[in-house]
Amino acid sequence: MRPAPSDRDAGPGSHDEAAELHRAQENAVVELLDVPEVADELATRFRERGHRLYLVGGSVRDALLHRASGDLDFTTDARPEAILEIVHGWADAVWDTGIAFGTVGARRRDDPIEITTFRADSYDGASRNPEVRFGDDITGDLVRRDFSVNAMAVDLTDGPEHRRFVDPHGGLAALAQGVLDTPAAPEQSFSDDPLRMLRAARFVSQLGFTPADRVLSALREMAPQLSRITAERVQAEFSKLILGEYPRRALELMVDTGLAELVVPEVPAMQLETDEHMQHKDVYTHSLVVMEQAIGKETDGPDLVLRLAALLHDIGKPATRRKEPDGRVSFHHHEVVGAKMTRKRLKELRYPKAVIDDVCQLVYLHLRFHGYGKGEWTDSAVRRYVTDAGPLLERLHRLVRSDCTTRNRRRANALQRSYDSLEDRIAELREQEELDAIRPDLDGNRIMELLGVGPGPAVGKAYKHLLALRMEQGPLGAERAESELRAWAAENLPG
Template sequence: MVTSPRRAGGFPATRVRHAHVHWPAVSAPPVITDVDPAALRRAQENALVELLDIPAVADELGERFRAAGHELYLVGGSVRDALLRRGQSDLDFTTDARPEAVLEIVAGWADATWDTGIEFGTVGVRRGDETLEITTFRADAYDRRSRNPVVRFGDTLEADLVRRDFTVNAMAVEVHAPRGDRRFVDPYGGLAALHAGVLDTPAAPEESFADDPLRMLRAARFVSQLGFTPADRVVEAMQAMAGELTRITRERVQAEFSKLLLGAHPRRGIELLVDTGPAEYVVPEVPAMRLAIDEHMQHKDVYTHSLVVMEQAIEQEESPDLVLRLAALLHDVGKPATRRKEPDGRVSFHHHEVVGAKMVRKRLRELRYPKAVIDDVAQLVYLHLRFHGYGKGEWTDSAVRRYVTDAGPLLERLHKLVRSDCTTRNRRRAAALQRSYDSLENRIAELRKQEELDSIRPDLDGNAIMEILGIPPGPQVGKAYKHLLALRMEQGPLTRDQAEEALRSWAAENLR
């Protein structure tokens, strides 16, 4: 039975109403006093099947399995998303047929098959533009030391469904039967949980999470993606078993965490991880921010401030942006390590952007993020305070050039991050900060018309430097190049004669 949501472990008990969930209307049967309620519920569920948008490829596949004397069910996230009217990608099926029989059934029908997961009972199939996975009923056992099961094939659909992660993923639709005769199979209350927006497990959550601790991260991911509220017993099990995540590879942890961040409600998913403990084994720097009081004295803590910044950054996105969301969440992770109490009683975090960028690199490497993602997120964290270093908007041309050059291709993301970092409740101060940043963006636009800001180079290249100074390739050329680049930043474009004169003046002082 699905428990009613309440506050547990500090995680908010409120539920998001799902405006995108459109439940098909099922005509009410005549009122008959002796109807079995369970039979009536099954009849309504089965009527629901006829209103679902089952892809034609599932019909074709179902016919082939029926002809071969086997069962086939559309299952898991495919059914959940069909009920939620969400877009589908891959289709997942389960069957009583063993993998070798599955390969025989799809032979001549599938455009391609692959058997990389066949030891786990899964056969991959491509038919036209559709990608399908067909898995034999499973009744696995786990060693509880890793997340790898000892694969054992099962004989019933119900036994297969009980080993799945959540009840909303433990529903199935019979597709081997002709349309009109298909059953909706929901032995663990997934439909009711979906309608209530509650995330629960088919078996006891302690058993489910012990089998596969990654399911705790999947719980937070579904909270983020679907806006669901975890059942009380799920929250309690996560609090008790968070340490089991150490059994999971960093690559799998990163994949789930990234999906969480890219969901519609990432703040809720992160709050669940922090309040129940798994965040300590994924991004411990995030819960650590609860110890640092923000210097503006307007926020509960830096942790809360960072969540607000992430939400405000999301509001500026054209589409979900993992780099921007990571940078917004982690931009202040350096504050706990740099926290100092000043003589006047205020709290400071000097150079927290420098410390934070180093911490971000270390954490994202540990989570096996791609180098490009690590570099971009760390650079945004490093630059997020640069704007505040220029007072109240006294931006010189050289300062604008350096800002644009240091940001490089990250400039638009930096704009969004800096604007999002304003969470003060003082409306006048917030308006002043926004006007100041508007002024900076206008200055950037003006200079872009005059100069090639996005590709600033010295007015003389390496070959010209060697020719003018009569020196061979080597470190001195690099030093001269850096001097000319700094001069370009300060003064803007120079004529050829001005650049040569500046180079010779530098050489007279430095190449003796």
């Protein structure tokens, strides 16, 4: 970097030249921004009422990165009541649920908008709830934001020809270098809101950034403070992290700094084990590779269920590790233990029941394929595999294929050929049978009619018996199914 000229080197006009260069740089940045028309419309309304309006935070960051953004975020010197008056009659819809925190939500045509009064909050250090205080200028507002790349703003007040870039904390330089730093000291920022620590990992995942050294030090020192945050808020950030472009980097950061112990302690616990293939330093590394490989097999965008299942599929191994007489290490039934552990962890993180059920079922089924040796799949085994997977079958295919991380090319190819064979068998049976909706040949009403009974446990037992026959032997046809039902009833139902 070229040294700055000293005062004695500065001739007449040097300061003016520096200011002119700075303005030129600001203008170049503003020209990079694709500011939506709706933002200039809104700025005009604020200017006409004597207020300033800034596009701020993630909206500016994403515009500079040419990334799609969600809501348009604005900040202003106008107080919340004035904001409501300004957007009244212009916005197609208005929400004031966040007005106690200075935020008014709105929608203009298809654009969601959030407008927040300058903030100068203070925190009590015991919770993440601030004492809300409104500020008077943009500089004070930006310093309270989480990261410097989110502490940039564009003053829109004076119209498209006079936009001004505001970057008091070096956000643009951090953006260019891919560095994640805080406007204020990271210890202060994370103490104000410990969720920002997990948000740092989320930005590593979403943007591929590298935390500054001082941020890393603060994360390691302050990770336990994440316990102040509710499980729901932690889950929301963790899900965004998992769905990012670089989730492995973020998870490694969480493990290295101790954040993972507060969110998913089962993940760092896998560092203690060596996987049975002896090809990875530990099960932890293997699981990260499986997750990356599963991501590579996604076809319809990021899949939270698949990614969580890939990350957690082996968390039962530490609890099931056994050393066999021949010296090998085994993890018998780790899929069963792992499914139970997964359910407990995801429940504690307040994931929706549907997500929990799907992830746990994938963890439980991920070894089923390997239980059939070299691929001697009977029709019965194929039916059970498809039925147990149900609507998760395609995800299960991707998970099982991703779980092959051996460096032995011959073994890897053999496993893939074996799974190809299974998928071929599934396709063949699908042509012959209603494989995705296997049911007994007789429904409950017909069972009750033939047995002369009403609803009750006997009907359920008869149904399960016929379903088991259907799994083992394929379609029976009505006549044979009725015969089988009568024979079962004769042995199992008194009278």
